[in-house]
Amino acid sequence: MGKLLRSFWQPVALADSVVPGKARPLRVMGEDLTLYRGDSGKPFLVGGLCPHRRTMLANGWVQGDEIRCMYHGWKFNGAGACTERPAERTAGNAGVKIVSYPVHEYAGLIFAYMGEGEAPEFELPRKSVFERPGALQFARLETWPCNWLQQVENSMDAVHVSFVHHWGMVGSFGAVVAATVPELSYEETDAGIRQTAVRSAGSTRVSDWTFPNNNHISHPTLELDDPWVDVGVWMTPVDDENTMRFLIYSIPASTPEADARIRDYFDTYSEYNPADHHDDLFVNGNLPDDRLVQLTSAQDYVAAVGQGTIVDRTKEVLGRSDMGIALLRRLYWREMDAIEKGVPGKRWKRLSADAHMPKQVNEIAG
Amino acid sequence: MGKLLRSFWQPVALADSVVPGKARPLRVMGEDLTLYRGDSGKPFLVGGLCPHRRTMLANGWVQGDEIRCMYHGWKFNGAGACTERPAERTAGNAGVKIVSYPVHEYAGLIFAYMGEGEAPEFELPRKSVFERPGALQFARLETWPCNWLQQVENSMDAVHVSFVHHWGMVGSFGAVVAATVPELSYEETDAGIRQTAVRSAGSTRVSDWTFPNNNHISHPTLELDDPWVDVGVWMTPVDDENTMRFLIYSIPASTPEADARIRDYFDTYSEYNPADHHDDLFVNGNLPDDRLVQLTSAQDYVAAVGQGTIVDRTKEVLGRSDMGIALLRRLYWREMDAIEKGVPGKRWKRLSADAHMPKQVNEIAG
Amino acid sequence: MGKLLRSFWQPVALADSVVPGKARPLRVMGEDLTLYRGDSGKPFLVGGLCPHRRTMLANGWVQGDEIRCMYHGWKFNGAGACTERPAERTAGNAGVKIVSYPVHEYAGLIFAYMGEGEAPEFELPRKSVFERPGALQFARLETWPCNWLQQVENSMDAVHVSFVHHWGMVGSFGAVVAATVPELSYEETDAGIRQTAVRSAGSTRVSDWTFPNNNHISHPTLELDDPWVDVGVWMTPVDDENTMRFLIYSIPASTPEADARIRDYFDTYSEYNPADHHDDLFVNGNLPDDRLVQLTSAQDYVAAVGQGTIVDRTKEVLGRSDMGIALLRRLYWREMDAIEKGVPGKRWKRLSADAHMPKQVNEIAG
DSSP states (O other): OHHHHHTSEEEEEEGGGSOBTOEEEEEETTEEEEEEEOTTSOEEEEESBOTTTOOBGGGSEEETTEEEOTTTOOEEOTTSBEEEOGGGTTSOOTTOBOOEEOEEEETTEEEEEOSSSSOOOTTTTOOGGGGOTTOEEEEEEEEESSOHHHHHHHHTOTTHHHHHTTSSSOOHHHHHSOSSOOEEEEEEOSSEEEEEEEEETTEEEEEEEETTTEEEEEEOOSSTTSOOEEEEEEEEEEETTEEEEEEEEEEOOOOHHHHHHHHHHHHHHOOOOGGGGHHHHHTSOOOOSOTTHHHHHHHHHHHHHTTOSSOOGGGOOOOGGGHHHHHHHHHHHHHHHHHHHTOOOOOOOOOSSOOOOOOOOOTTTO | OHHHHHTSEEEEEEGGGSOBTOEEEEEETTEEEEEEEOTTSOEEEEESBOTTTOOBGGGSEEETTEEEOTTTOOEEOTTSBEEEOGGGTTSOOTTOBOOEEOEEEETTEEEEEOSSSSOOOTTTTOOGGGGOTTOEEEEEEEEESSOHHHHHHHHTOTTHHHHHTTSSSOOHHHHHSOSSOOEEEEEEOSSEEEEEEEEETTEEEEEEEETTTEEEEEEOOSSTTSOOEEEEEEEEEEETTEEEEEEEEEEOOOOHHHHHHHHHHHHHHOOOOGGGGHHHHHTSOOOOSOTTHHHHHHHHHHHHHTTOSSOOGGGOOOOGGGHHHHHHHHHHHHHHHHHHHTOOOOOOOOOSSOOOOOOOOOTTTO | OHHHHHTSEEEEEEGGGSOBTOEEEEEETTEEEEEEEOTTSOEEEEESBOTTTOOBGGGSEEETTEEEOTTTOOEEOTTSBEEEOGGGTTSOOTTOBOOEEOEEEETTEEEEEOSSSSOOOTTTTOOGGGGOTTOEEEEEEEEESSOHHHHHHHHTOTTHHHHHTTSSSOOHHHHHSOSSOOEEEEEEOSSEEEEEEEEETTEEEEEEEETTTEEEEEEOOSSTTSOOEEEEEEEEEEETTEEEEEEEEEEOOOOHHHHHHHHHHHHHHOOOOGGGGHHHHHTSOOOOSOTTHHHHHHHHHHHHHTTOSSOOGGGOOOOGGGHHHHHHHHHHHHHHHHHHHTOOOOOOOOOSSOOOOOOOOOTTTO
16 A cells, blocks of 8 residues: 555645755655755755664755755755765765655645656646635644544545534534435546535535545635635555644635635634644543634544544444445555556546535525 | 453442443453443443444443444444444344443442353442441542552552551551561451451451452541441452552441541542552652552552562562462462363352451550 | 673762662663662662562662562662561571672762672773862763664764764864864774874864773863863663763862852753753754753764664665774674683773873864
8 A cells, every 4th residue: 555655646744844944854654754945945855864874864954955964964965865975085975875755845735756766747636726826725734643544534434524523513514514414426536536425405515535545625614605615635644553634725815804814713723733632532522612624623533533543444344325435445456456466557637627516505404 | 360350240430430421431351342321320331432433432422321423323222232323224233233241330339240141140249338328438449550460469468568558658557557567367258368467466457358359458547536447449450551449438427527527538638549649659759648548559559560560470489478369369270270161160159247357456556 | 782781890870869778770781670878878789679579679668788678578688688578487588589789889970790700890990080189070860762882883983073063053062173074093992992083283082982881081161271071971771772871070170260160060050861852952953051061962862862762773874984883893793702602802901091182172163
């Protein structure tokens, strides 16, 4: 599965988590790396340890677009090649190198291609809605102490909304989705899976999932007549037991007052990680005050982390309503089989148009 | 040993740790469970995870005497049978079930029978002293980070009182038990082991231990002329490395002033777990202010947890004074042998009368 | 390697970490021990657990020059022999004993000999500079969460000073050592290794390393015209993943004002362990305010702990400038080979005179 995930562009950091001239350690898919921005502002992703005496490279000095180890001053460029070993005098640096992965900034996130061979064009992760001129756009990161797949499966499971997002408190999301159980349908697309959940005549939810670990949904923003927010969420493994959950929220600009209100809201509430409130959620049953971003995350967190670090799927009792999860697993197996057999997998490609996502009315609640 | 412990009623929670309509997770003997009280007030002990997608059931909704999972609304009754799977429509729930154990409330504790077959009558754990009309009775729980057997063996070892309860500070318990070493005798009874420790003509201590992990002792309450307190203590494994220590304190009512004083004392001091003060005890050598309940626990804690998480008994150097421990181990082996051979073990039964426990005078200290 | 380290006197505790009549637990080279001072003031190092029921002996009572277990009163003398078992009455104590190691106090440290056979004379660890009459002398301890060898190798690597001690901030140490890369030479001596690093005509640094894990260096104290401080540093393993770093600072007395200033400085700043500030150093990049003792430790800490708990040396890329480390490893292998073959190793002996350590001038910075 690692090989499969690595053959796609994956978000690995918030763009503003590293400023020009600075470095930080970063663990992605079980690999310890160094993320730095050159003085030029360009980001680079290279190995975590200096190959010489193996201390953390992130503690080193960024100089131009290169990074110098703090232990004995070995210097590496963004392609991972060693360009200086001061104490080795004239010995040269031939063949001394560290790993390096291509990176690409998009919508407030830094994506990396950690697979073999040439990186594919940065196209599959794009959505028109994340490129709307003038839109209000916010990127967030949460890190959860459980396997990434539990979180992906949660997003391919439209039934959970009727329960999980009515748990503890009904927030902005639950308010438009009735607690009734939906009729489900799933369809494989060029990019992934289109999921449709019909709860009533006025309540059809569509979400547009992109292979292998991204979902795109839409739900209300703050006030009833605010434009709805498009949410893109990626689950990138830190390792098998921890997951970075990257979220982009994009809202079309409307009135200056609404825009200001929404900006202010994200300034105030978006720094939240439910893992920092684990006992509040699991032991004390206290939910966050915020009913939009924080509540929604907290509710999903209780469901996914409540499964434990890595859920034992051999003991599941699945039903017909888990058909989305079943499809998801079939696609993973099919693509992993292709890798194993050395034949080409499906050429996933960006949809020619973003999926249509109708707004729902909670006819029962309303 | 697990099989043996499970073939007896064991306390698993304080009765007031779960209120009607609520659930909590509970780990007992290495098994993750859900304890909940129905709206009727009846307690139930069922499996820890929903069998569907395996999230924690304790986060669910208690409805009537049943519990509904927060993830997709599967519902279970107190016998563990699935009674609803909303998104499965008309599919029925035949055969979907989780584990369930009988529970019984007694003296402020919730007991469970986690063994095979029909639960035995709730009789062996009972004592007349815990059923005295009008008595002042208090239930407590401490959780210690060490194996349960270290704690049981400590209670079958009357010599330790002369040292451990004179350690750091002599409290209400040490005050009546001289630091002299006692003459010991042990006798197997219908219910367990009667332990007698004679320190002098006026100091004979008797304790009445019930198979497999309960002790009953008696010692002074607060003032010299207060009635003595009967203490029942059970060591229930959370798992091999952690133990729940349930304590019942029962004092016959005397004068209204004394009763009020004693109630007030337990209100103030009984919420104490020495594990929360581990470094104070082990590193700083600070003992609790309270000289009765807290000091006695803290002293035993230092002895038992000082042995490490699971003591390596292959390296012990036992002496004649460890005859109580030797008897205890023989009984365990005998009963485990019976289980292994598939023959009936001893039919332990409640003593026809509570043991006589004379009060001691510390003639040396006094 | 354990056998080799144990065949030398090793510092195991600060002398003032245990007062007369008290005991403390102590873990050294993976072994749990009890360090106590008898009422006479004499220190003793014996086993960590009472052999009877195996509770921690350090919680016991020190009586005279013996220690009594808090559980059942077994008593042991400083040689580890059991001298009393109160509850065993007349049974005697023949053959009951715990481990015991010879100890020796020197320069504010307690050294122990934990090897086989007779302890060697306490001679190799001595230096004239630590025995100067009237000198200001201070002993410190830091405990780092990494293997001891990473720290020893750091001290046999003179190049690191040009980088590590110019990292974040240039303190008193970095100020006299230019960031230029030195010419190195290493020479095996009777006692260990003499390391010489020449940066320029006025900058020759010599350090005098004593087998198997002690270094001796010299650097400025507080003001430019204060006498320089001799620093002895020993890396004693707690276990494979943690190391006690014992440091002696010795400064010849000069003027009463300077002496008072230096004493005051060490009173204020010497209680520092970079491990207590790990995130400040690694995550926030905050260095300690103090530019001498604390900064120097913090910088080395980032280099050594940045290598991880135990660095994977199979993946190193060493260069010619690592010749000190190469020599160090050859000496270890040679001496371990001797142990394995059962032939005598080198008879390391104290140098007839302390090494001459010239003061440097940072001609470039100055």
